[in-house]
Structure formats: structure tokens, C-alpha cells
Amino acid sequence: MKNLILDGMEMDNFYDIPINEIEVDDINVRKHNREDRIDELARSINRHGLMQPILLFGNAGKPPYKIIVGQRRLLAHQKLSKETIKATFSGEIEPIEATLLSLAENMQRVDLNHADKADHITILYNHYGKDEHQVAEALGLSVRTIRDYVKIGEQATDKAKELLKSEKVSKADVKRAIDAAQGDEEKADILLEEIGKLSKYDKSRAVEYGKENPEATAEKIIEVGQKPKVQETIFLKLPKRITKAIRKASKKLYIDIEDLALKALEEWLERNDFIS
Template identity: 30%
Template sequence: MADKKRGLGRGLSALMSDVDLNARAPAEQARPDTHLPIEKVQPNPDQPRRSFDKDQLEELARSIEARGIVQPIVVRPAPGAAGIYQIVAGERRWRAAQIAQLHEVPVVVRDFNDLEVLEIAIIENVQRADLNPIEEGLGYRQLLDKFGHTQEQLAESLGKSRSHIANVMRLLQLPDGVQDLVKDGKLSSGHARALITSDNAQALAQKVVAQGLSVRETERLAKTVSAPQPKQTRQGGSEKDADTKALENDLSAGLGMNVEIQHKPGTEAGALTIRYRSLDELDGLCRLLSAT
């Protein structure tokens, strides 16, 4: 049984030094550099990065045609597929090599487990700013959901602030259409965060893009549209305090769902509401609650 307190894998510095081809890897972890037929190499299905810029790939392909692949692709034996190797780091090079019509690619073979492969894929992309905010948030969620990591562990190991990780993961609460605008670069993270609590985020996002609104203008727009919908306060209760709002944000980021806290004035009682957008999200919440 895996130790939940072990941090990320066997240490991100150790993992990344394995990927660093200038570092010396222990003999039992590394095999000699070799070349593999390109059809024997396949991408990692859990790779958090889903989109690759076509122009950048073609530019890299031209460089490969002129100079070859300078840095080998890091791979591991594909689980359950004899003679096939799965990419750990370097999928862009592999894709560009296909465009350049290479028949084989240089590789370094490592014996990484599933957790280490996922961690390296996320770290490699996040540290190189290669992920869009939605892909970054999905990567963080994978580490949290699949392997029981906490936001504090991620923040410490990735060199990110906890608030950054929480804010990125909050974007996953947005409707798919709004997330697509963020993926395509039509909507910034700041714009998107301003729309998270809106009931009609999709329509507002389209308006923001069409009118080229700033983040501040987007925030004002979201507040104006939401204003006619009064909060369910009792007996003229005051607006939520900053601590309650911060707790709502933390819970929303941790669960990946919208969480609302309604405290009954003058008492210690209240209600906590979790809103899910699909049965899959409800199933995930049930699994999480059952595991505690």
C-alpha cells in the first residue's frame, strides 16, 4: 500500500534529474541510449497537454530535418505492450519527428511507474509554461484525485503558491464552452475567474470576447448581472465575511465544484451547498466522501 505522506513520487528533484540528460542516473534505473522505430513509440494517454501548436511543430520539424533530434526522447516500456515504449518526456519532439518523416528516434529508456510518468509530464509542461490554464488545472486535479496529493504538497514541490494552484483549479468549474475560450487564448485566466460564480457564464464570456472587455470590466459586468439575484439571507443578515468567502473558494478549488456556505445569523448553524454539473461529478463526490 502506497504511503500517502511520501510527497510527490520519489521526489521531484530526483525525477527531473533522471529526465535531465546531462545528469548521471543510477545504473539500475537507466539503460543505454538507443534508437527506436518511430512506430514503436507512443504518447502517454495521461499526458495533461492536449493541444500542440501546428506552426510550432512545423518549425521544430524543420529544425529536426536540418540538425536531427538533439535531445533524446525519454520513454519507458509501455505497460502490457511488449516491444512498445511510452513517452515520458518529449512528445513535441516525437510529433515533429513524424512531420519530418523520420523512421526512428533517439531515446533514453527509464523504468518509471505510472505516478512518476504523470508527475514528470505535468512538471515538464508547467515549468516550461507549455500548458494552457485549463490543461494545467486538469493536471493538478489528476495528481489530487488519482494519487491523494494535497494542494500544499503540489505548491511546495512545483514551486507554485497554493493560491495559484487553487485559482487555476477553480477554472475547471466553468462551463465547457468557457473553458474552450481559455484553451484557445481568447479569454485570459483573469477574465475567466471573474465569471466563475455567474449562472450565465457562457453568455457573458461571449460578450467579453466580442467587446474586448478588460478584466476589471468583466468583473463589473459579472457583478451587475448577478446583482438582481439576492442572497438568501434571513432577517436582513449582512453580506458574507471575507473568511467565509475564502473558505468557499478553498472548498470549491479542492472539490472542483461550486460550494456555497450559508451561515444562520446569531447561531452556529448553517448550510453547505455543493453544486455538480454532471453525474460523473456526483459520482466523484460520492467516492470522495465514502473514502473518508
Template identity: 30%
Template sequence: MPSSARSAKPARPTLRDRLAADSLFKTSVDLPKIVELDLATIDPDPDQPRRHFDEQAIAELAGSIDVHGLLQPILVRRSETPGRWVIVAGERRWRATRFLERPTIAAIVSNGDPLEIALVENLQREQLGPFEEAAAVERLMQDKGWTQDEVGRAVGKRQNTVSALLSLSRLPERIREEYAATPGIGRSLLVELAQVQEEAEQLRLWDLAKSGLATVRQVRLARRSEGTQKPPLPAAKADRLSDTGRRLLADLDRVAPGKLDPSTRVTLQMLWERLGRMLAAQHEESAASTSRR
């Protein structure tokens, strides 16, 4: 027997063939039906909540599908264009199957609200970033006229969680753009940043967080101290700042370069910025006083 014949793999049965073999199972009439659709007839939903797709993750998913098969069908709805379909949920699986150059994919046809279903499916799989999730929740509220409590019940989140998500719209555009490329920063830190009133302060704390110099707790402390007015120090205590500063300078001279722990680095960074603002204010006051003479 030729070696080519021995090495030839048996033809892989189509999904339709495999489903036909399961006719022994009795199912209820309202159970969702799986269909096999041509990939070429399926389009992504331009309004789907997920905006960022990691190409490496898609390739890894394709490898898993190649080995284990597609374990869950995608969800589609009929397009306004006859003969075409629009993805409701499962665009990553669709992209991975297309990566494998397979002609068809298993799908379930949905008749429900596409945005609500897509949002819930993504939330259950924890596949949305915080800004994607916030935008989807906001759109769902606008489209349906829902309150925060109503949308929370629909997607399985508490009202205060929905409120925290919606607060992310107050963050500057630069933070939104840089977040996807900044690993290690969770949504809890973003929520704390959103509570900071001044945009310049939000960006300052964001830059510290990107460098690993600000935690959720430190951002929270900075936010709570923002704008608080403290009574001035008595003259005797204010004079002691000079002695404290000299002792600090002496201690810093004894610190080996690169040996500061992260907490100390954050404290010194905040001290440096606070001193800069204080000295700038002192300079402005002195200049104004001189001009009044």
C-alpha cells in the same frame, strides 16, 4: 564526374555513431543514458496532460529539427507490451520527427512517476493550456492523495496558484470548448470568470471577453458587484434618473458611429443589460400588481 555524384549528400551518421564518438567524456554512473529508438515502437501516452496539438506549430518544430537537429531527447517508459515504449514527455518532438519521416529518435528511459514527470516537464516549458494544467493537477492530487500545498511543491507552484487552477472546473463546458480557438485571452481572466457564481453571468462575460469588450479588471469589478444589495435611492434622486437618461441620449446622438473606445463600449454594454433587467423586473412587478387587484 557526373553531376549526380557531385550533388549527392554524404550519409548522415546515426545517433549511435555520433554518441560513440563522444567516448572521451567521463560521466557518472547515475547520469541518464540516451538511447536511439525506432519511432515505430513508440506510442503516445493516452493520459498525458497536453490535449491540444497545433499542427502548424508541429510543422515549424519539424523545420527547426531538420536544420538544427533534435536538441533534447524525448522521455519514455517501457510499455506493458514487450518491445514497445510510451512517451512520458516530448510528444511534440516525437510528432515533429515523425513528420520528417525519420526512422529513429533520441530518448531517455524514465523510471519515475509518468504523470508527475510529464506535468512538470510541460509546466517548465509552459506548453500546457490552463484547462490541461488544471486537469493534470487534479488527477495528480487524486492519484497520490496530495493536498494543494503538496502538489504545489511537486510542480513548483504556490498553493493559491493551484487553488486558482482547480477553480477552472467550475466554468461551463462551452467556455472550455471555445478557449483553445480564442486567442488573446489569458488564464487570469478565466480564473476571474470561475469566481462568478451564476453560469449565465459567466457566459455573458465570456462573450464580452471574446469580443474584446471585457478585461480582467472589468470582470473582477462585475464579480464584486454580483449579488450586492444597495439601499434604494431616495425619491428625489430617483427622479433625476430621467434627466440623466435624456442627457445621455442627447450625447449619444452626437457620437459618430464606430468611434467608441473599448472602455466606453463595455460601459454602454453593461448599462444596456442593466436597464434591460431593470425594465423586465418593473414589467413583472406591474403585471403581478395588476393580477392582485
């Protein structure tokens, strides 16, 4: 999908566009932290020039223009009191395709917060008929990553998203709180306040207990998570191709290697009726 959109654009045609003819629109996915490190970017542009033109919606000669990609570059130009900025145009594409382009570009940036990503990935997910594979292919992400963001986009409360935007909680902990709360938003918010204080293994126990006991209170879930659990350590010598595959999957799915290996082993044992 993404390649088809790009192929329809005249990306080699650049224009000097008056900055006062450009406006930020909902098609740009960056809603927060827009001005982070703008001074640094402005200094770079002032010294080296604009290395990559911004992308505007529609065609040249029909202002006002809506920005798809390059919002921070535009802000840096405004800070430098420049009157024009070099831009290229998307041509006539659907607004949802413009959102896809903006999201695809911003997903590669570490400073786009997870809440914005979750909200816009969820928009694309619904647009494509809840086809997570199509969204994953369009954005170049794993299906697991799409699922995680959609879960946050659809189930996280406004309070949880605000904490995520301000980086007071992690994306993983928001997902853990949702999983443990089993649809109870109030419980999820209470869990989110406490789950970040637990160790990785305590968090796993808390989530597991919450899933198995949907009637349990948030306090009980945290209490169980904090209790030591009898575990046995088994060391395995794995072929190089297996360890390489595990590391590759861990990196692609953003899952800890130990958690990934345990989950794969557990699923195999369940599938072959060794775990009832």
C-alpha cells in the same frame, strides 16, 4: 515528489528507438495544439540534430512504448520521415508519476494551453488528497496558481474550456466568470461572453457584485460592472524592501501589482476590525 521520481531513472542511458514502436498515451498532458510550429522544430532538428532525447514510460526492450515527455519532438521526427528517435526511459513508475513528469515539463512551455493545464493539475490535486501545497511543490508553482487552475478544472464548463483552448478567452476571465457566477454554470458562460469586453476595473466591480449578490443575473452583474464607482486615489511612499516584495509576489502569483497591494491592505484592515 518530482525529485524522487527523477532520481529513480537512468537518465544517462540513451537508446535509438523505432518510431513505429512509440504511441501517445493519456499520461502525456498535451492534448491540443500538438502540431503547432512542428515545421520549425523539424527544421531545427534536421539542421542541429535532437538536442534532448524524449522520455518514454517503462523500460527499453518492452514495446510498444508510451511517451511521457517529447511529443512534439516525436512529431517532428515523423515529419522528417526518420525511422528512429533517441530516447531515455522512466523505469517502473506509477502512471500518476508519469503524468506529473509530463505536466512539470510542459508547464514550462508557453504553448501548452490553460485548459489542458487545468485538467491535469486537477487530476494531480485529487490524487494527492486535495493537497494544493503538495501539488505546488511537485510542479514548482505557487499555491495561488494551483488554486486558480483547480478552480477552472473543477468548475469551468466544457464550453468555457473550449474557448480557453482556442485562446478566445483568457484564463483570468474564466476565473472571474466562475467567481461572479457563484456556482451557476449557465450564468458563468453568459458572463464569460461579456466580461472580456470590460476594463480591468470594471471586471473587478462585476466580480465583487456577483459574489455579494448570488441571485443577480449575468446581465445585472455586467451592468453594475460598467457603472462608474466613486474611488479615491492615495499615493504612498513605500520602503524599497516593500516595493521589492510586492513586485516579487505579483510575479509569482500572476496578480497585477495594484490589485495585489489593494488586496493586502484590505485584508489587513479587515483583520484589525477597521472594515466591518
